[in-house]
Amino acid sequence: MDRRNFIKGSIGTLYMLANPSMAFPDTKITDKRLLIVLLRGGMDGLASIPPVGDKNLSKIRKDILVNGVEDLDGFFGINPALRFLGSEYHQGRAAFVHATSFPYTGRSHFDGQNIMETGNEQPYATNTGWIGRAMNAGGYSSLAVSLPIPIILRGNEINSNYFPSNFGELPSHDYDDISKLWNDDHQLSGLLDPIMGRNIPPGRGDTRELVTFAASEMHKPNGPRVGLLEFEGFDTHALQGNEDGHHADNLAELDGVLQNFKNSMGALYDNTVVVTVTEFGRTAAENGTSGTDHGYASAIFLAGGLVNGKQVISDWPGLSESNLHEGRDLLMTIDARDVYAEVVKTVFDLTDEDITRSVFPGYQPNEPLGIIRGPVLSD
Amino acid sequence: MRLSNKTLARKLGYGFSINESVSEDEDFIARAKSQVEKLPDFHPWKFIAKIDPSKIDLSNLPNEFQNDLDREKKKGIQKYLNAKGFYSLAIDGDLGKGSRKAISDWQASINAPSTGQLDKTQYREILLYQQSHGSIEELNFPNEISGFSYWNLDKSDLRYPDDVEVSVKHRLELNDERERLRAMYANGEIPDSEVQRLWWQRYNSFPWWRDTLTRAIDNVHGQSPILNRFWHFWINFFTVNTEACEGELFGNYYLTIRSHMTGKFEDLLYDAVWHPAMQEFLQNNQSKGPNSKIAKWMKRNGRLASINENLARELLELFTVTPASGYTQDDVNNVAYILTGYGQIDEPGADQTYFWAETNEPGNHTVRGKTYKQSPSQKLRALCKDLASDPQTGFHIAKKIAQHFIADAPPPEAIELISQAYNESGGNLIVVHQAVIDAVIKFSRTGDKFLQPEVWLFQVHRAIGGELPLKFVGDTDDQNGPQLNSTLGELGHLNCRSPQPNGWSDMAIDWLTPEMMDRRLRYIGQIANRQLLESGFDPEKYAKMLFGAGSDSAQFVASAPTYSNACMRLFCHPKFMRT
Numbered sequence: 011m012d013r014r015n016f017i018k019g020s021i022g023t024l025y026m027l028a029n030p031s032m033a034f035p036d037t038k039i040t041d042k043r044l045l046i047v048l049l050r051g052g053m054d055g056l057a058s059i060p061p062v063g064d065k066n067l068s069k070i071r072k073d074i075l076v077n078g079v080e081d082l083d084g085f086f087g088i089n090p091a092l093r094f095l096g097s098e099y100h101q102g103r104a105a106f107v108h109a110t111s112f113p114y115t116g117r118s119h120f121d122g123q124n125i126m127e128t129g130n131e132q133p134y135a136t137n138t139g140w141i142g143r144a145m146n147a148g149g150y151s152s153l154a155v156s157l158p159i160p161i162i163l164r165g166n167e168i169n170s171n172y173f174p175s176n177f178g179e180l181p182s183h184d185y186d187d188i189s190k191l192w193n194d195d196h197q198l199s200g201l202l203d204p205i206m207g208r209n210i211p212p213g214r215g216d217t218r219e220l221v222t223f224a225a226s227e228m229h230k231p232n233g234p235r236v237g238l239l240e241f242e243g244f245d246t247h248a249l250q251g252n253e254d255g256h257h258a259d260n261l262a263e264l265d266g267v268l269q270n271f272k273n274s275m276g277a278l279y280d281n282t283v284v285v286t287v288t289e290f291g292r293t294a295a296e297n298g299t300s301g302t303d304h305g306y307a308s309a310i311f312l313a314g315g316l317v318n319g320k321q322v323i324s325d326w327p328g329l330s331e332s333n334l335h336e337g338r339d340l341l342m343t344i345d346a347r348d349v350y351a352e353v354v355k356t357v358f359d360l361t362d363e364d365i366t367r368s369v370f371p372g373y374q375p376n377e378p379l380g381i382i383r384g385p386v387l388s389d
Numbered sequence: 390m391r392l393s394n395k396t397l398a399r400k401l402g403y404g405f406s407i408n409e410s411v412s413e414d415e416d417f418i419a420r421a422k423s424q425v426e427k428l429p430d431f432h433p434w435k436f437i438a439k440i441d442p443s444k445i446d447l448s449n450l451p452n453e454f455q456n457d458l459d460r461e462k463k464k465g466i467q468k469y470l471n472a473k474g475f476y477s478l479a480i481d482g483d484l485g486k487g488s489r490k491a492i493s494d495w496q497a498s499i500n501a502p503s504t505g506q507l508d509k510t511q512y513r514e515i516l517l518y519q520q521s522h523g524s525i526e527e528l529n530f531p532n533e534i535s536g537f538s539y540w541n542l543d544k545s546d547l548r549y550p551d552d553v554e555v556s557v558k559h560r561l562e563l564n565d566e567r568e569r570l571r572a573m574y575a576n577g578e579i580p581d582s583e584v585q586r587l588w589w590q591r592y593n594s595f596p597w598w599r600d601t602l603t604r605a606i607d608n609v610h611g612q613s614p615i616l617n618r619f620w621h622f623w624i625n626f627f628t629v630n631t632e633a634c635e636g637e638l639f640g641n642y643y644l645t646i647r648s649h650m651t652g653k654f655e656d657l658l659y660d661a662v663w664h665p666a667m668q669e670f671l672q673n674n675q676s677k678g679p680n681s682k683i684a685k686w687m688k689r690n691g692r693l694a695s696i697n698e699n700l701a702r703e704l705l706e707l708f709t710v711t712p713a714s715g716y717t718q719d720d721v722n723n724v725a726y727i728l729t730g731y732g733q734i735d736e737p738g739a740d741q742t743y744f745w746a747e748t749n750e751p752g753n754h755t756v757r758g759k760t761y762k763q764s765p766s767q768k769l770r771a772l773c774k775d776l777a778s779d780p781q782t783g784f785h786i787a788k789k790i791a792q793h794f795i796a797d798a799p800p801p802e803a804i805e806l807i808s809q810a811y812n813e814s815g816g817n818l819i820v821v822h823q824a825v826i827d828a829v830i831k832f833s834r835t836g837d838k839f840l841q842p843e844v845w846l847f848q849v850h851r852a853i854g855g856e857l858p859l860k861f862v863g864d865t866d867d868q869n870g871p872q873l874n875s876t877l878g879e880l881g882h883l884n885c886r887s888p889q890p891n892g893w894s895d896m897a898i899d900w901l902t903p904e905m906m907d908r909r910l911r912y913i914g915q916i917a918n919r920q921l922l923e924s925g926f927d928p929e930k931y932a933k934m935l936f937g938a939g940s941d942s943a944q945f946v947a948s949a950p951t952y953s954n955a956c957m958r959l960f961c962h963p964k965f966m967r968t
Contacts, residue, residue, distance in 0.1 A: 050889070072693070117721075118702070118712055120891050137898070159902050175879055175904075177911035184954055188910055188961055191945070195963045197839065197901055205907045242888055247697040248672040298684075298695030299675035304702070336718060 042316065042357045043228050043282040045221075045271060046141060046238045047264070048160065050123060051245030053288040054302055055309030056340065057257055059106050059322065062087045066329035070295035074302070076252045082106070086322045091258040094269040095311060102319035105381055107310040107349050109324050111290060111342040115335065117304035119245065122289030127162035129347070129370045138165025140350065140369050145236065147368040148358030162287070163238060182206065217263070218270045225274030236357075239267065244288065248299035268313060280315030283382065285353050287346075293338050294329050305339035310349050316356065318383040344379070351375045356382045395935065396835055397421070399968040400794065401826060402614030404848040407931045418830060424615045425822040428651055431644065433603055434547055436610035437859065438521045438528035445516050447509050455484065455506050463488075465527060466507070469515045470495055472522065534859045547599060549640035556641035557665055557734045557743070563588070563635060596640060597631050597885045598861050601874040603640075604884060605857055608847045619822050620647050622793050624884070626786075627661040627708065628892035629670040631885040639885065642666035654786070654816035655777035658708060659770055662700070663731050663742045671890065673700035674732025676725060678750025696750070701725035703890050709776040710757075711785050720757050726750035727761060727768045740766060783811035786821070792895045794825055796837040803832040836967045839897035842882035845909065849960050852931055856920040880912065881905050906961075913960050917953035928955040936964065 060076050061067060063085035068075055079087030080096045086108065088096045098104035114125045121133035129140030142165030185206045192198035217239070224237040243260050250257040272279050291308030307327075313319075327333050327341035335341045351365045351373070362375045394417040398405050401421055405411045451457075458466075460482035467488055470476035475498075476491035484492075489505035497503045501511065520529035525547055550556040570584045579587070589595055608617055623646050629639050642664050649657035661667055668674040677683055677694040684694035701724035705716050730749030731742065739745040749765045759775060761768040776782055787808035791799035810824030840848065850857055858873050877883040881900070887893050894900070921928075932946035942964060949955035959965060 116712060117718070118706055119889065120706070121712060164898075175908055175911070176875070177879055177908055178915045180911055180914045183950075184910065184914060184957060187949075187954060188957055191958060191961075192963065197897060198906070198963055198966075201901065201903050201906050202910075204903045245699075247699040248675045296693075297697045298677045298679065298693065299672060299697045301672075301697055303698045 041281055042235070043275070043278060043314075044236045044353070044357045045224070045282065045284040045314075046162070046236070047268075047284065047286045047311075048126075048162065048238065048240045049244050049264075049286055049288040050119075050240065050242045051288075052119065052122070052290045052292055052304055053244040053286070053308050054246060054250065054257060054292040055108060055307065056291070056294060057250070057252070057302075058089050058092065058261060058311075059108055059309045060087050060089065061085060061108070061326060061329070064326070064329050070329065072296065073300040074250050074252050074257075074296045076258075078253050083322050085326070086324070089258060089261055090253050091261040092265045093262075094265045094272075095313060098272075098313055099320055103315060103317060104311070104313040105317050105319045106312070106322045107324065107344055107346075107379070107381065108322055109307045109327050109340055109342060110310055110344040110346045110349065111307040112346050113342065114290065115306055115339075117290065117306075119289060119304070122304075124161065126287050126289045126346075127160060129350075131372050137161070139163050141236065141238070141354070144354040144358050144360060144364075144369045147364040148354075148360055160238070160240065217267050221267055221271040222274045225271060225276075225278075228275070229278060246292070246301045247297070247303060248301040250301040272313075282314035283316045283353055283357060284311075284313040285350070286311045287350070291340050294334050294340050295338065306335045307340040307342040310346060312349075312353075312381060316382055318381050321381075323379050323381060345373075345376070347373050348376050348379055349381060352378050352382050392830065392833070392835060396968065397829070398614075399848060400829055400833060400838065402618055403608045403844070403851045405934075406851055406854045407926060407934070408854050411934075418826060421615050421826050422823050424613055425619060425826070426651065426819055428616070428647065429613055431549075431607075431647065432525075433607035433611055434525055434530075435522055435528055436606050437531060437534070437855075437857075439531055440517055440520045441529050442513075442517060444520070444529060445513055447513060450509060450512075452509070453506070454509075454512075465519055465523065466492075466512075466515060468523070469518055472518075531859065534861075547603070549603065549644045550637045551641070551644055553641050553645070553664070556637035559637040560635065560665070561735055595861060596635070596637065597874050597883070598872065600631070600640065600643070600885050601877060601883065602857070602859065605847060605850070605873055609850045609855055609857060614851075615826075616650060618794075619818075619825075620650055621884075622790060623650070623657065625887070625892040626789065627657075627667065628887045628890055629666045630887055633672075634666040634669040638664075638666040638669065649818065650822075651819055652817075653777075654782075654811070654818060654821075655774045657818070658777055659773040662704060662708075662728075662773065663744065663769065665732055665734050665743055667700065668732025668743070671700035671703060672697060673725075673728050674734070676700075676729050677748045678726060678729040680752070681729065681750055682747045694748075696722065696725040696729060698722065698725045701728055704728075704776070707891055709782040709785070710779050711781060714757075714779070714781045716757055719755075723754040723756045724772065726752075726754045727756070727772055730765060731769070742766070744769075777816050780808070780812055783808040783816070786811060789895075790821070790825055791828060794829055794838070795833045797839075797896050797898075799828075800832045803828040806831070836964065839900065839967050841893065841895070841900060842880035842905070842909070843877060843884060843893075845966060846877065846880060846912075848965075849913070852935075852960075853921060853924060853926045856916070856924050856926075858920075876912065880908055909966075910957055910961055913957045914953050917956040921956055922952060926956075928952075928959045932959050935959075936962075 056067065056071070057074060057076055059082070060079050062079050076089050078090045080090055081087050082099060086106070088099065095104050112125050113131060114122055116122065124133040125131070127139045128136050129143070130136055139160070139162035142163045146165055185202050189202045189206065192201065221239065227234050228237065241260065241264060244257070246257050249255065252258070268284060271284070275282055288308050290304060290306055292302035292305040294305070297303050323344065325343040327343050329340070331337050333341065347370045351370065354360055354369060355365065360369070365375050366373060392400070394413050394415060395405060395411050397417050398411060463484050464480050464482040466484065467476055467480045467482070470488070470491040471480065473495060475495045476488065478487045492507060493503035493505045496511070507515070519527040550559065567588055570579070570587055573579045574581060574584050604621070608614060611617065624643055627646060629642060631639055634642070645660050645664055646657065649660065665674070676696045679695045681694065687694045698721050702721050704724055705721065706712055710716065730744045730746055733739040733743050733745035733748065736745045738747065744766045746765045751765070753760050753762045754768065755761070756772060761771055763771050784804070787804045788799070791803045791807055795803050806828045807821060807824045810820050814820035858871055858876065860872050874883055878886070882893060929947045932943040936942035942962060946955050946958045949958050
């Protein structure tokens with residue numbers, strides 16, 4: 011029997027932001043595009059970008075040890091399920107950061123996800139997200155397109171969302187009518203504006219179609235500049251598999267979606283960053299159910315023409331028991347905020363002060379890791 | 390200002406129907422409090438059953454037929470007499486002296502000769518009654534729901550299994566059936582498309598459809614909406630996702646939770662945690678003690694046994710004391726050790742809680758400073774009792790339940806009132822639920838609470854008096870068809886598919902997005918010109934009932950340019966979408 015994890019990895023949700031034309035015609039338009047990919051559940055960095063040069067890896071992982079790893083830099087390799095990202099890496103359009111995390115060691119999904127989205131050091135400290143605040147700080151208004159809007163995008167004047175529906179369409183006068191009814195309501199006022207201004211075909215799309223839609227919207231002169239894609243199913247406590255199986259299937263799905271995104275972006279991909287965010291990594295050793303439990307550090311994937319590719323940035327802490335956090339989790343040696351600060355500084359033209367004041371309160375940016383190369387002019 | 394009874398019916402229940410009259414003179418609070426004190430029989434399907442005399446054909450029956458009826462039919466007669474108050478002996482299908490006396494008494498009550506032998510007209514009356522009040526086999530369902538020969542739905546049992554053993558048996562048989570069908574496919578005996586269809590034909594392998602309808606029918610038509618709101622709060626509190634527990638497990642799990650609505654939280658907690666549905670959902674059934682007997686056996690075969698901490702962590706974080714209590718990783722590990730051994734549904738040596746000592750981690754385990762030394766199968770009971778009696782658990786529950794019923798940010802006094810009731814009563818859920826009712830009356834104002842999509846949808850359908858889409862359209866796993874579970878999926882809130890173990894959000898901010906509001910509008914637009922118009926629902930009349938005759942809001946609905954627009958003005962009115 012196939013075990014099905016409680017969360018289906020294949021269900022992706024798309025959000026898009028930074029459409030200045032509709033609500034805020036006088037706001038800035040950035041040339042750059044950003045796709046944030048949330049990996050909910052706690053992605054196993056050791057199974058995605060295995061440190062094959064660390065001899066301890068094969069001692070602490072048996073059933074879940076990934077075979078057929080493609081080499082990246084002689085020390086790190088990449089799970090063969092990430093075929094597209096591996097090939098992009100060798101062509102200089104993808105990079106990885108390893109042993110990285112937000113500074114959170116509590117191992118709770120819900121506290122961890124709150125921290126990865128709010129960018130605060132304590133859970134539930136704010137109701138807004140670091141992407142939303144970064145866009146605000148840079149003067150970009152936002153339009154999200156999809157079902158519940160995740161916290162990471164909140165903090166902008168307007169959050170809209172989009173997800174294909176099978177419900178029948180309504181004539182525009184119904185929207186006008188209800189919009190007036192909601193006009194004085196403190197929560198509902200203006201909510202229908204983005205719906206009334208859009209023209210999207212109905213029908214349920216899979217994640218690959220959604221990124222094609224995202225890319226086509228991002229091509230519009232006044233279209234969104236930021237998209238957000240959400241994957242669930244990385245909480246692999248049991249039977250996570252190795253190069254095959256549950257975790258590899260999730261990676262392959264993600265990989266295919268990113269490949270589709272690149273194809274749909276065309277030349278614009280040169281001015282794009284794709285970056286992943288997860289709440290924590292997983293235990294270094296496998297547990298008793300051929301899976302891994304909640305841990306600390308993980309890996310971040312970066313792709314796109316703006317990425318200074320073909321490098322795995324890491325200050326490798328090692329996998330021997332004494333090197334692990336509390337004897338069990340991969341230690342964090344690079345603060346994930348170093349990576350994300352560099353990304354949003356480039357995409358939204360922010361200063362270090364903006365980062366400390368608005369994006370990641372309490373965080374002082376370090377020297378750039380050199381993972382973003384800045385905009386590429388056409389050849 | 391005192392909340393009106395109509396508002397209370399919407400805050401604490403699923404609102405009221407256009408066909409109901411909600412009196413403001415009635416003591417709603419007393420009725421609400423008494424509703425949460427008892428558990429009525431759970432048989433929602435009878436609410437949609439319809440009487441159809443054309444389906445009763447007695448023409449081939451001889452005039453003297455009573456003694457020759459089969460046992461089930463005789464039982465049906467006894468049940469009818471019992472329901473009418475004429476018979477209180479055993480329902481055994483044996484029409485002896487007692488039964489015949491009851492028949493005579495009933496005959497006398499309808500001014501017929503007291504013969505003790507039914508004639509055909511009298512028997513027809515009993516069969517008609519059974520079409521709408523009988524057991525699931527006797528009910529006559531609307532055409533929409535009957536005759537699903539393609540899926541053999543008519544051969545399936547629509548009830549949640551009230552016995553955990555039955556649900557486990559079906560769960561295991563479903564596994565075997567799937568393997569059998571896959572083997573047939575591999576051998577080229579059946580095409581790919583038949584594997585799913587034949588598998589779904591067995592038992593209740595369309596559980597999400599059954600669950601959604603069971604829930605919807607009971608809330609829209611049932612007589613205990615307030616009790617149900619609490620029940621559904623706890624189902625969400627102890628979320629399981631049907632993706633992770635197939636077949637019948639979660640139906641029985643929901644009934645298990647229901648059975649504790651008049652009991653204590655510590656028992657609810659214990660029964661939810663060991664239940665195979667939760668064990669499968671959070672994968673604790675695969676966790677093994679590193680020093681257990683099975684571990685030794687595995688070691689000899691070169692394999693390592695250890696725990697996973699998935700359920701252990703949620704037991705502390707989501708169900709009881711929360712991270713604010715400051716437990717450590719060691720505490721989580723030790724809870725996981727205590728939990729090893731549960732969920733062993735296919736292990737013949739397991740006990741009635743599916744605990745099998747062979748995979749349990751031996752020895753004493755210390756959690757939050759207390760050492761559990763009980764016998765292996767008694768430790769979890771003791772742990773649940775201790776966690777349940779911690780005031781931080783009481784606070785956590787009070788906060789969550791106040792967020793559900795009162796406001797996203799409930800007044801501290803409301804939380805205090807509920808947590809005090811919890812702590813002083815030792816987690817007695819009747820007392821807690823009655824305290825919630827008191828807290829709603831004292832601390833909740835009209836318009837404080839934005840309705841989640843599912844509550845909103847049920848309130849719409851309760852208002853219009855039903856008109857639920859009952860059909861099963863099961864040709865893909867996506868369930869895209871015009872059926873209730875796909876509607877709830879489109880609205881973003883299908884109970885059995887909650888994305889994470891913390892369940893569905895109670896916060897308006899998680900639901901108030903353009904896309905989700907657009908879907909509410911479109912749903913009303915979609916049903917307005919079909920079901921609503923056909924059913925004769927009058928939005929103007931309902932607006933008067935809800936907003937008050939002569940109010941601006943009622944006037945606004947009355948002045949709508951089209952029928953569907955009037956329905957939208959009513960059901961998407963800020964005052965309808967909030968309570």
